[in-house]
Amino acid sequence: MSSGLLIALSVLLPVAGAFVVLALGKWPNAREAVTLITGGGTLWLVSGLLPYLREGARPRLDILEVVPGVQLAFEVEPLGLLFAFVASFLWIVTTIYAIGYMRGHEEENQTRFYFFFAIAIAGAIGVAFSANLFTLFAFYEVLTLCTFPLVTHHQTDEARRAGRVYLGVLLTTSIAFQLLAIIWTWQLAGTVEFTQGGILAGTASAGVLGAILVLFVFGVGKAAVMPFHRWLPAAMVAPTPVSALLHAVAVVKAGVFTILKVSVYVFGLDLLGALAATAWLAWAAAATIILGSLIAFTKDNLKARLAYSTISQLSYIVLGALLANRWGVIGGGMHIAMHAFGKITLFFAAGAILVAAHEKDISRMHGLGRTMPITFGAFFIGALSIIGLPPAGGSWSKWFLGMGTLEAGQVGLLAVLMVSSLLGLYYLLEVPVKAFFFKPPEDAHRPEGIHEAPTASLIAMIVTATATIGLFAYPDLAYELMSMVVPGGAP
């Protein structure tokens, strides 16, 4: 199969799968089987692109010229491939999880759920493979819009309010800031193609370029840099698989991915490091890291706590990009993968607790670990990865990020990372600790013996937890890809 075909199919296959799902709505088993097959196919297609990159090629697929000079085009580069890998792999796992969750929770409109889910994956892969800012923006908005029905899945008043915040923030930031930044870039550079080394260098004064950078960082609302983070907690009204895949992986990672990509391929690290705005934005990211952690600290609702943890962790990646050096970018890129596996495990666990024990609040989970050991075990592993402790993958990315701050000479930022990790240590580990070691509240009705979530959900959780540990032992692929993004000397 040619590389162009591989690219086209990896975007189109989920779309095709979505429509088959729609057609098979009346037969749930067939519908979910198709989703799984599509997911497997997509992963296979994406992995087919790896050899090309290893040869140093950048497979490209031009679809058409939308307006003169602006292409709808795909180009696979290592960062995008990493993101596509993560998204398509976790889609399969999440589908397995969702089969258990959605049935166990007796959700309505499941066909619509699987349909938009598949479209969202197509959108994420489109973002990952986009060859220029225009294509990226297009798929970015596709992703926003097709996740709206997922966020508002329950169609209640609460869902409607959340949907307003979700769409309001994401559309506002993307249209008002990001689009402006893109068109400004086009205006200055005459191109919006992602190019190694950047396209903006020397096109305008540092002030203007700094303004564009600010527009990009805040315009990518999906990266949830404060104060544009409100949508993420709001989106938690969605069913847990949605929170897990989209709001821990696909959607938010599309955001930070965009920022990394803009940093590396639009500004270029040299230019980025020279801009005064970069330093200021790095501190905005740092503030988000700390504030996100602090707010997470105060949340008793488990999903809300995870959401704020996500906000905090996303800014690690943003910070990595803004450090404007090789280590920062490698660390940030790897954190896309590491955080994805860790956080999805946590969400899976949170959903499992909801399905099996009907508990949302951490304070009511005391002692629950005894009834749900696998779930809380997985939660523990995921938490380690997020905090950045061995033996979980997250320790690698945090390590590189730390090196990045040192290379940038920003000891203050290193301190921020440390403090945030310490906070994470508390607010994440509190959950399994209380579940395993505290006594259940008196009014809780706990069934005797082991009473875990549906098997499908457990399988998914075990897979991601194992993978989290696996990534500690074998971070090679992520590292290899990220090294290709910023070629340079050995560490």
Next chain:
Amino acid sequence: MIGLGLFNYWVVIFLMMVGFYTLIARGNLVKKIIGLNIFQTSVFILYITMGKIAGGTAPIFVQGEQEVVYSNPIPHVLILTAIVVGVATSALGLSLVVRINEAFGTIEEDEIEDTAL
């Protein structure tokens, strides 16, 4: 006639503005149409005035005579068309007035606004 200079135009402009005023200031729907008619008729006068040549005659060829100055026929043609358009507009406007009267029971603008609420 050149002695009149621009005076002629100014009077015509005054007439136009009287019509225009009736059109926009009055609340009676028929009166508005009357205002529109005056406004348009005055514009016609402006056009025709522009086409006049002092000492000229109507642009109809007279057999045998050579040294005749004819006034400019083009404004005449344009205004013929405009008159027709004007009466067409009036007819349509008036039929709307009839229908409005049937539907609202009045042809005063403020009363229509009251009943519509």
Next chain:
Amino acid sequence: MIELVDVALLLLLSVTALAIVRQQNLFAAVMMAGIYSVLSAGLFVVMDAVDVAFTEAAVGAGISTVLMLGTLALVGHSEHKPKHRPILPLLVVALTGGVLVYGTLDMPPFGDPANPIHHHVAPHYLEESEHEIGVPNVVTSVLASYRGYDTMGETTVIFAAAVGVLLLLARGPGPRRVLVNGLWTTVAREEESPELEADEAPATEDDEPKEDDDG
């Protein structure tokens, strides 16, 4: 002499126009509008525009007046006193008039043969139309041939007006439809009744919905 007639007519026109504005009996206003038309037709004759004068007299004083009277017969003929002082309209009118007067300042004086209007296209008509078309009345030549397409448009305008008026006022035969729940629904197909005499036509046999969707 002609100047005198011109000035006199303009004076009369001004008086009539002002009288129309002040007149609150609409019948009187319509009659005066007719007079206004006749006066302007007189002015057109002075200005050598005999065709236009003819038309203005027939349309402005004739057809328009008949239509207006017909309308008044249906809608009544007294106008309410304006309630508040029309400051804004006065401002608009003053501004428009002011701009126009300003515009005339550089216009060639009235009746000047050196006026560019008389030197570009018009002479061609006056000189060539006799052998190009062979009709003595240049207005007719221009109207029906040089600018014949405009006249076709004008004919279409009249036709469009007729279509519009019929759409609004005529009641034709055909199935009777009434509003049910805000939608037109055929209730029963009646016999195609012979058209009713004006005097016998019921007032609201027509299909005007009186319901208020938005209010």
Next chain:
Amino acid sequence: MSHHLPVLLVVIPLVAAPFAALVNRPRVSWAIALGSAWWAFLAAFALLRQVMADGPIHYALGDWAAPYGIEYVVDPANAWVLLIVGMIAAVVTPYALLSIEREVPDARIPLFYAAFILCMTGLLGIAITGDVFNVFVFLEISSLSAYALIALGRDRRALTASYQYLIMGSVGATFIVIGIGLLYVMTGTLNMADLAQILPELEPNRTIPVAFTFLTVGITLKLALFPLHLWLPNAYTYAPSVVTAFIASTATKVAVYLLLRFFFTIFGASFSFGEMQLDKVLMPLALVAILTMSIVAIYQDNVKRLLAYSSVAQIGYMVLGISLASALGLTAGILHLFNHALMKGALFMAMGCVMYRVGSVRIERMNGLARAMPWTMAAFVAGGLSIIGVPLTVGFISKWYLIQAALEQGLWPVAVVVLVGSLLAVVYVWKVVEVAYFRDLDADADIQEAPLSMLIATWALVLANFWFGIDASATTGVARRAAEVLLGVGS
């Protein structure tokens, strides 16, 4: 045949109208209207192809050479507008069959179609002619029939709306006549090309600027530029759905074209924008229109009125493009003529479907309508996304160009206003979406999906929204050529 194409484009519908009026069978009249509309569409398309390939076409009516006779001149700018009119008519007419049978009593349908054809003929005639007085004649053909068509709305306020439009339209037309008269008195010609040649040669004087002012005010009355838009909301709200869809997508567009023709071809950009400083007037008005009218739209309860205010705002976008007076700005404005016709056509047609089944387009009657009329509401959402300017829709392409044009001149606040307008569009579109998707269908409501013929027509426009949003090279190519022709640069 092809030599006569310019005149046949107009006179074939013109003779079709009397036939449509005379046959006393509604469906035959409809068929005649359908034929005329498709003829106009195909002929306009052929003309556009011809002028793009071979340059402007001149057709001397009555074989009298300009300036002695009237001539038709087709160049990319007006061929484009002709195509818009023809295309919208061709889509709206099939849709009209059922919609009109619901909204207009049978006895009036033949005359309705006659007036409809005349309206289209008038618009075509305005766009194609090269003679300023001929513009006025055809303007009146289209206006008179439009007044009658609007008055046919089933609410009695359609009558007052039509009357108001008639008064303001007649004032506009009379102003245009005054302007033409003043131009004529200074130049002695009515031919556009001739005027364009003579005007720059005149000594500086005070008459031409006044002529310019009157023409501008007259035409802006017709195109409903803020604050001369007062007739538009009522007219669009109370007219029959088909009429709203047609007039909203064509009549204001033709008026904008007329403005372009006068500003650029006849007076010339250096006079309009240099001496008259037109941009200083138009740009603030356009910006105020975009902001205030979008906000007013948010507070409407009648969706047709909401869309009408949105139209006034969108006219602001077109005028904004014009006021930039650059090739890029003009391209944006011309492009938006077409794009806005597509989106507003689709939206109003979707509302026509609602009107057909529900009998009202008030927002409280749309509770849960997405369940009863999924295709109709999906069309509304799609059109709404286009209004918002989501990528891969035509609305995005317009914005892309408009913002680029603003940034090109360093007017970044203008770009911001454009984007803020988009965000306001999100609010008013989503207001409808929430009601249709998040409320429960009234229990006693027995509402079905709209008839197929109406849906197909609506979706034809919706798909065009996406098609020309994804592959905009054709539309932008024509718009650019048209802009160049108007500015007198290039070929």
Next chain:
Amino acid sequence: MDDRVILRVGAKILIPFILLFALYVQFHGDFGPGGGFQAGVIFAAGFILYALVYGLGTAKRALPPTAVYVCAAAGVLIYAGVGYLTMALGGEFLAYNVLRHDPEHGQELGILLVELGVLVTVFGSMVAIFYAFAGRRKVQT
């Protein structure tokens, strides 16, 4: 109606003259002021006078509304028809030169025909509009 005898007799005498005058205006348009439009208006005025004097019912029997509508439409068709004819004969739209062997006669014929078209439409439209207004009845308010 009897007290309007003088009116009716007067009208009876007047109307033929009005119609005759209209025809004169129509055909004299080439030489003096006048033409299809004025003739049409006068024609219509004559007929409207008839209707006013003898009643709408009588008028409609003499000239049924359908005939009037056909007139209104036919004029446009005649006018445009001349255009199509010249086109068929190889000229441009409304280029009357081709109607006859020599241009001047062609022009004369063309003008005659299109003026006829104008007359028919104006007459038809004016009477149709009059019928529409007269057929309406006053609403008590």
